[in-house]
Amino acid sequence: MTAKLVLSACPDVEHAQRIASCLVAERLAACVNLIPQMQSIYRWQDKIEQTNEVQLLIKSDHGTLSDLEARLTALHPYDVPEFLVVTIEDGSADYLAWLGQCLQRDTK
Numbered sequence: 001m002t003a004k005l006v007l008s009a010c011p012d013v014e015h016a017q018r019i020a021s022c023l024v025a026e027r028l029a030a031c032v033n034l035i036p037q038m039q040s041i042y043r044w045q046d047k048i049e050q051t052n053e054v055q056l057l058i059k060s061d062h063g064t065l066s067d068l069e070a071r072l073t074a075l076h077p078y079d080v081p082e083f084l085v086v087t088i089e090d091g092s093a094d095y096l097a098w099l100g101q102c103l104q105r106d107t108k
Contacts, residue, residue: 001100003088006058016054019075028068030102033057061103
C-alpha cells in the first residue's frame with residue numbers, strides 16, 4: 001500500500017461534511033479532516049477571487065485514487081474541484097496498517 005494525502009477545498013462546512021462522509025462510507029478514504037475558515041485567493045476566469053473555504057485532508061492510498069477522484073468530482077459543487085495528491089513517504093506502522101484496513105472493500 002502506498003498511502004496518499006489528497007487535498008481538496010469546499011465552499012462550506014455542509015458540503016465538506018457530506019463529501020467526507022461519503023468518501024469514508026464508500027471506503028475511498030480512511031479519514032477526512034476538515035479545516036474550517038481557510039481563506040483562498042486565486043485566479044478564476046481572468047479575475048482574482050477571494051473566498052473562505054473548508055480544506056479537506058483526505059487520507060487514502062494509491063489503489064483508490066481514480067475512484068476517489070471520480071466520486072469527489074461527482075459530489076463536489078465546484079466546476080473544477082481541487083484534487084492534489086501527496087505521497088506519504090513514512091509514518092506510524094500502526095496508523096498505516098489501520099489506514100489500509102479501512103480501505104479494504106468487500107470483493108464478494
